[in-house]
Amino acid sequence: MVKREIVTQKVENIKARLKKIRLFSDLTLEQFLEDGIAQDVVVFNLFLIVQNLIDIGNHIISDNSLGEPSSYSDIPIILKRAKILSENEMQIFKSMIQFRNIIAHEYGKIDLHIVYDIFKNKLADIELIVSKFIEYCGI
Template sequence: MVKREILTQKIESIKASLKKIRLFSNFTLEQFLEDEIAQDVVVFNLFLIVQNLIDIGNHIISDNGLGEPSAYSDIPVILKRAKILNENEMQIFRSMIQFRNIIAHEYAKIDLHVVYNIFKNKLADIELILSKFIEYCGI
C-alpha cells in the first residue's frame, strides 16, 4: 500500500515547484538567458520535480512489489510493464529522468535553450505523469 502522507507531501512539493517555475513564464528566451536567478530557480525546481516523481514512482513500485529498479531509468519501464504508464508516458518520464541526471552530474553543461523549451512547452508533460500517479494512488 502506497503511503498517502509521503505521496501527498511529494505532490505538494511538485505543485509548489511548478508555481515557482511559472513565475518566469512570461520571459522571452533572451530575458531567460540574461537572468541567472531565473535560470537557477527554473533548473533547481525542474530537478526537484523530477526527483519527486522518481520518488513517487519508486514508492509505487516498492509498495506494490513490482520489482527492483537498478537505476532511475528502470522506473518508467517497470511502471509501463505494470500498466501504470503507457508507452508515450514511459518515454516522457524517461526523458525527464535523463534531464535530471544532466542537472545532477553535469550542471555546467546544461543547455539553457533546452531548459527554456522545457519550462515554456513541457510543463504539461510533468502534469501528465503527476496525474497518472495521483490517479493510480487514489489521492
C-alpha cells in the same frame, strides 16, 4: 499498499515548485538567457520536481512489489510493465530522468535553450505524470 500521505506530500511539493517556475513564464528566451537567477530557480525546481516524481515512482514500485529498479531509468519501464504508465508516458518520464541526470552530474553542460523550452512548453508533461500517479494512488 501505497502510503497516500507520502505521495500527497510529494505531489504538493511538485505543485509548489511548478508555481515557482511559472513566475518566470513571461520571460522571452533572450531575457531568460540573461537572467542567472531565473535560470537557477527554473533548473533547481525542475530538478526537484523530477526527483519527487522518481521518489513517487520508486514508492509505488516498492510498496506493490513490482520489481527492483537498478537505476532511476528503470522506474518508468517498471511502471509501464505494471500498466501504470503508457508507452508515451514512459518515454516522457524517461526523458525527464535523463534531464535530471544532466543537471545532477554535468551542470556545466546544461543547454539553457532546452531548459527554456521545457519550462515554456513541457510543464504539461510533468502534470501528466503527476496525474497518472494521483490516479493510481487514489488521491
